Amino acid sequence: MKPLPTETPGTGRAGAKPPGEPRRVGYLYVLPALVVYAAFLLWPLLHGAYLSLFHWDGLTVGTWAGLGNYTQAISDPHLRGTFWHAAVLVFFYAVLPCCIAFLLVAVMSRSRPRGLTFFRTVLFLPQVVAMVAVAVAWQWIYSDHGPINGTLRLVGLGGLARGWLGDFTWALPSVGLIGTWAEIGLAMVLFLAGVQKIPRELYEAARVDGAGAVREFFAVTLPGLRRELSVALTLTVIAALRNFDLIYLTTGGGPGDATRVPAYEVYNRTFNTGEVGLACAIGIMIAIIVFAVTAGVGRLVEGRA
Amino acid sequence: MRKPFVVLTAALVAVSACAPGSGGDKPKPKAPSAVSTDIAKAGPVTLTVWDQEVLGGQNEQMEKLNAAFHAKYPNVTIKRVSRSFTDLEKTLRLALSGANPPDVVEANQGYGIMAALVKAGALVPLDPYEQAYGFRKRFPAGLTQLNSVTPDGKSLGSGNLYGVSMTGEAVGIYYNTDKLTKLGIKPPTTWAEFEQDLATAKGKGETPIYLANLEKFPAIHEFGVLLGQTTGKDALRNLVFGRGGAWTDPSIVQAAQKLADWAKNGYFPSDVNAGKYNDSPGPFAKGEGVFLIGGPWFAADLQKKMGDKVRYLLPPPAQAGGAPAATLGGPGLPLVITSKSKHPDVAAAYLNFMTTPQAMDVVTQTGGLAAVAPASAQPTTAVGRDLSAAWKTASDKDILVPYLDYSTTTFLDTLGGVLQEIIAGRKTAQQGMQEAQRDYAAFLAKR
Secondary structure, three states, X not given: OOOOOOOOOOOOOOOOOOOOOOOOHHHHHHHHHHHHHHHHHHHHHHHHHHHOOEEOOOOOOOEEOOOHHHHHHHHOHHHHHHHHHHHHHHHHHHHHHHHHHHHHHHHHHHOOOOOHHHHXXXXXXXXXXXXXXXXXXXXXXXXXXXXXHHHXXXXXXXXXXXXXXXXXXXXXXXXXXXXXXXXXHHHHHHHHHHHHOOOHHHHHHHHHOOOOHHHHHHHHHHHHOHHHHHHHHHHHHHXXXXXXXXXXXXXXXXXXXXXXXHHHHHHHHHHHOOOHHHHHHHHXXXXXXXXXXXXXXXXXXXXXX | OHHHXXXXXXXXXXXXXXXXXXXOOOOOOOOHHHOOOOHHHHOOEEEEEEEOOOOOXXXXXXXXXXXXXXXXXXXXXEEEEXXXXXXHHHHHHHHHHOOOOOOEEEOOOOHHHHHHHHHOOOEOOOHHHHHHHOHHHHOOHHHHHHOEEOOOOOOEOOOEEOEEEXXXXXXXXXXXXXXXXXXXXXXXXOHHHHHHHHHHHHXXXXXXXXXXXXXXXXXXXXXXXXXXXXXXXXXXXXXXXXXXXXXXXXXHHHHHHHHHHHHHOOOOOOOOXXXXXXXXXXXXXXXXXXXXXXXXHHHHHHHHHHXXXXXXXXXXXXXXXXXXXXXXXXXXXXXXXEOOOOOHHXXXXXXXXXXXXXXXXXXXXXXXXXXXXXXXXXXXXXXXXXXXXXXXXXXXXXXXXXXXXXXXXXXXXXXXXHHHHXXXXXXXXXXXXXXXXXXXXXXHHHO
């Protein structure tokens, strides 16, 4: 075996920099990726931010609006409502799935149930199915003749049966629960992977110390899964905030304004009502919120600055 | 890393630093004398046409007519791009503001699409072609009005003619003949009879009217039919075209109140706001609902599922045999010519060809409701004959009122949402119409 070459600073070729120091040629290496990134992400982002400063219908010459579109997005009660709906969806898309996934993982990490792989696959399946298929299936599940109402009627609770997606109170939670169903698998797979790298000895130690299931979870499992929790929360919160497909397919924002979300308004204002500037402003606001939430999650959960 | 990023950002901003949408000049309309109708001499021309005729017999209708046009003028090749209505209307703005738009497109009436395109100078007015083709003479005045916009795009219903429609639409009432027989009632001849029938149906455990209103807009049809009973057609047209009146006028609120009463009486299915509109023919054919309010778009599907058990009538008048009540409808999606088309004369000849009585024969044969009288063809189904007769009455007696959502660019959402709330009993008729009026007044103020 050849010994590794040892380099001492100052003894290399003339002019050569120590390894690890940035060199200009580095930019050349990132260039291909940077060009693609700039053309398809940075440029549209900046152009969108630029368009958000205009009143523009997409056809005629736009007029300068300054921050007018932003103040409109915040002051218009309908548009402000969409951000509140997004917050509700964050609960259903991120908080609830993570809690349920923790529960599942806690059970699975204590006792290895039979057919674990099977359950894992089934729970992860919603992540693989196309959102269109998910939406159509759930539309049927929630419909007047669907299984939910069928079950309610069967057990004598027919009075509670309703067209869930058309109900002003229940439409948003109903859509939210579809998100919960879809995101549990993602959170669970992340947590399961994380649990496997927590040393067995910690669990044994906890048990020797007389910790019960709950205590063990908070003392060992949860701290061991901080990073996974951070990733899961980031991904699911983003999924909640950019939710468009599910709303578009299941309720179209209705009934009334009950399930309107910012991402749906971006589409609606651009293509239906011709308020491209306002739509861009809402889009930029979503981007800012996503950045802020992602940074916040990193700080809070992982404790990094 | 920071410095190159700043440079990059600055470069990107610099490139984009001009007002969006600038750089397109409005074309000058042609003088009638400059119009050429000699299409055979136009040389080899490819005409790109975007249409949304994809459902049922519509596809066959377009293919047949395009082939016939090519047979008549072998030098003209039609390049047809067909997509669903939603896809077409959502992409029109982008397509027509691009450098190389199609020559002829189907553009929806109203402020959202047609008026916006006119305002941007993206459409060719058809008036210079009047002398050659007589588009205005071909259609009743009420129908040309709906395809007309002032050149500044600010007012619908007057100004230049921008499009011609191949089909017609009138919102009426479909009924299930089996159900009527079972209930022991006849097709209503007056509005009072119709309301009596609804009560009878409810009393005998039927759903009087099938309505699936998930998408918000469907209930606009019910509301429109009710408005036709409480409000005159001129007042309604003025209201929709922004020429006078308010959504809080007593007769308008009265119609909204009637809708609320219908919902409260249980005249609609229990999951009315949760059902999908396009699925309506399914449940209705299976016997959910005695009546179904809608336009010709349901006919083919209903006919296929129910045969001669489904019939159609216009909303009945106040008195038997009296003047027909106003209802929603108008010409179908119009064909329009884009300003950037290199062959506007060929495109105009195409528009002419597609609306001749011979073309109307093809429309009728393929199951469509022809906008003007066909040369010889007659519909072959019972419901088709009902629709055809109703359309003749509607255009002869001039009873059609434009779809209410033409009122403002956001009205489909506003009014649709309001009607959902009225049906759910969350808003009174008065509160709902006040909200609609707020949107309407705001739109008129900035128009």
